[in-house]
Amino acid sequence: MRGPLGAADTAGGSSADPPLGSDFPLTRLQLLTQQWRSEAPAERNTEVKSIPTVAMRSSVPLYLCLLLCACLGVACVAGVCVWNSQWHGGFAWDDSGLKFNWHPVLMVSGLVVVYGFGAVLYRVPLTWGGDKLPWKLAHAGAMLLALVLAVVGLCAVFQNHATNHIPPLYSLHSWVGICSVFLFATQWAVGVGAFLLPCSPVALRVLLKPLHVWLGASILTLSIAACVSGINEKLIFALKGTVNGTLPYSALPPEAVFANSLGALIVVFGLVVLRILSNRSWERPEPGGQDTAYRPLLQEENE
Amino acid sequence: MRGPLGAADTAGGSSADPPLGSDFPLTRLQLLTQQWRSEAPAERNTEVKSIPTVAMRSSVPLYLCLLLCACLGVACVAGVCVWNSQWHGGFAWDDSGLKFNWHPVLMVSGLVVVYGFGAVLYRVPLTWGGDKLPWKLAHAGAMLLALVLAVVGLCAVFQNHATNHIPPLYSLHSWVGICSVFLFATQWAVGVGAFLLPCSPVALRVLLKPLHVWLGASILTLSIAACVSGINEKLIFALKGTVNGTLPYSALPPEAVFANSLGALIVVFGLVVLRILSNRSWERPEPGGQDTAYRPLLQEENE
Numbered sequence: 247m248r249g250p251l252g253a254a255d256t257a258g259g260s261s262a263d264p265p266l267g268s269d270f271p272l273t274r275l276q277l278l279t280q281q282w283r284s285e286a287p288a289e290r291n292t293e294v295k296s297i298p299t300v301a302m303r304s305s306v307p308l309y310l311c312l313l314l315c316a317c318l319g320v321a322c323v324a325g326v327c328v329w330n331s332q333w334h335g336g337f338a339w340d341d342s343g344l345k346f347n348w349h350p351v352l353m354v355s356g357l358v359v360v361y362g363f364g365a366v367l368y369r370v371p372l373t374w375g376g377d378k379l380p381w382k383l384a385h386a387g388a389m390l391l392a393l394v395l396a397v398v399g400l401c402a403v404f405q406n407h408a409t410n411h412i413p414p415l416y417s418l419h420s421w422v423g424i425c426s427v428f429l430f431a432t433q434w435a436v437g438v439g440a441f442l443l444p445c446s447p448v449a450l451r452v453l454l455k456p457l458h459v460w461l462g463a464s465i466l467t468l469s470i471a472a473c474v475s476g477i478n479e480k481l482i483f484a485l486k487g488t489v490n491g492t493l494p495y496s497a498l499p500p501e502a503v504f505a506n507s508l509g510a511l512i513v514v515f516g517l518v519v520l521r522i523l524s525n526r527s528w529e530r531p532e533p534g535g536q537d538t539a540y541r542p543l544l545q546e547e548n549e
Numbered sequence: 550m551r552g553p554l555g556a557a558d559t560a561g562g563s564s565a566d567p568p569l570g571s572d573f574p575l576t577r578l579q580l581l582t583q584q585w586r587s588e589a590p591a592e593r594n595t596e597v598k599s600i601p602t603v604a605m606r607s608s609v610p611l612y613l614c615l616l617l618c619a620c621l622g623v624a625c626v627a628g629v630c631v632w633n634s635q636w637h638g639g640f641a642w643d644d645s646g647l648k649f650n651w652h653p654v655l656m657v658s659g660l661v662v663v664y665g666f667g668a669v670l671y672r673v674p675l676t677w678g679g680d681k682l683p684w685k686l687a688h689a690g691a692m693l694l695a696l697v698l699a700v701v702g703l704c705a706v707f708q709n710h711a712t713n714h715i716p717p718l719y720s721l722h723s724w725v726g727i728c729s730v731f732l733f734a735t736q737w738a739v740g741v742g743a744f745l746l747p748c749s750p751v752a753l754r755v756l757l758k759p760l761h762v763w764l765g766a767s768i769l770t771l772s773i774a775a776c777v778s779g780i781n782e783k784l785i786f787a788l789k790g791t792v793n794g795t796l797p798y799s800a801l802p803p804e805a806v807f808a809n810s811l812g813a814l815i816v817v818f819g820l821v822v823l824r825i826l827s828n829r830s831w832e833r834p835e836p837g838g839q840d841t842a843y844r845p846l847l848q849e850e851n852e
Contacts (some may be wrong), residue, residue: 309570366730412799413800416798416799416800416801416805417784417785417798417809418777418781418784418812418813419777419778421783421809421812421813422812422813422816425813457830459828460823460824463823463827464820466825467773469771469824471773471774471777471778474721474722474725474774474778475722475774475778475782477721478720478721478782479778479781479782479785480777481720481721482782482785483785494851495719495720496719497719498716498719502719505721506721506724508722509724510724510728513771519767520763520767520770521767524763524766525759537721
């Protein structure tokens, strides 16, 4: 298969695939592992210094989509910063209410924008030549940065709730958000263990890759839902129409229009990321393979 | 490619693909159309009465996932009905506040559950044998039912807002929700025109299929975000802790736990649907092709 994140599923097929007489995962896994072991080591470990298909596959639509993705990501971070500095007093890490303002900024920056950039990293043609390992490290590094931003963003809201004696984790927004971060942390730890540690067995990678791919897209979907519900919740609480002369949310004052537009921008960013990831012809060409033919995970270098 | 909805993207590759010297869409389209025209008509129009690979590909995990999907879908509909009858007085189509209660029920049933069932229809092994056309009609019919439910659900909330002099479409929830329905209606109309009308040109189908697939997954993502923010919003408004003795939302009274769980259930349903759709080995086998090899759209029957 090709999952939403675009990587190869071991259940997918090509002429190089094992017999498909059984879909039972363990049987398929044994077949794939046998096939990999039977390959000549030289063939398996071939280091490809140049990918001749790079120029062929780096198309104008891909560059336009990546540019759109970058612009939308920067706009999302700028938008959430402007919203919280313009209408909510800016930022501070003390017991004033300003600590809360870090929460939306860090969650949007980490769980959506840096996460999205990390996810599309392999789609940047610059990363297609040479060894894959440095780009795998960069992918893991970007995701770690995203995770750290998200965790600090969670600290901001937990501490703010504690200061103001508000119970934590009661709203559906918080349930979805905390699940996103928990799944993201699990995904990152398992991903590093399985795909970066040299000692991890090939069989484990074969089993985990489709789950890694699907969970990656699922976490982005959860993050979008958490952002939409969080912005909505914040505007309901902030724009009551009775406090310091603000218009109510239902009258769509400038802050409401701005933050709603920010929410729409976040949604569009997420969908563009998923579009880039789902386009198979924009995937990193694997060494020695046909340009667009499916290559099982076990034939990849450094996988 | 294989998009999130799992159907074939024309840019994906197999040995039957046209030369990949250019990724420019129009060039690719011309190449694909030329290839299709050069095929023998008999080969192109072959009607396959039996699919020998059906038994091979209908695995236990697929059945378990479809069963899980069905159970989660029924639980979502039951849950949203119980929530609105148990805690909000049930249903009526008059000027009482009870008309609003149709809104969550119809949106969850239409835009999430029936939509999800319609999307995974081609993954049910029962639909794999024989002509594809009846199942395409069933897919379009299920999506029409989903669309009608969603539109009636929108009428309920618009009329409720008008009765209570509440401006429509001010919250981010409503922006995301109305965009979902608008995109869904567009997707349905364009889908019927392009993929069901016999007069629609092949070139149009080739262009639209990857967009149809990506937009299908995007609409489900938007629907999930709309449901999460809608349930969150409703609980904030309903559980203020000052009206008729209810506990506030922050104290997590039984209604909050129930509706939050309903939201979590909707999210899980959506992710299971996306998982089923993204698994290439669970796709409907196309006639005459290798079991899992990529087959260009133009070689499909009734496509």
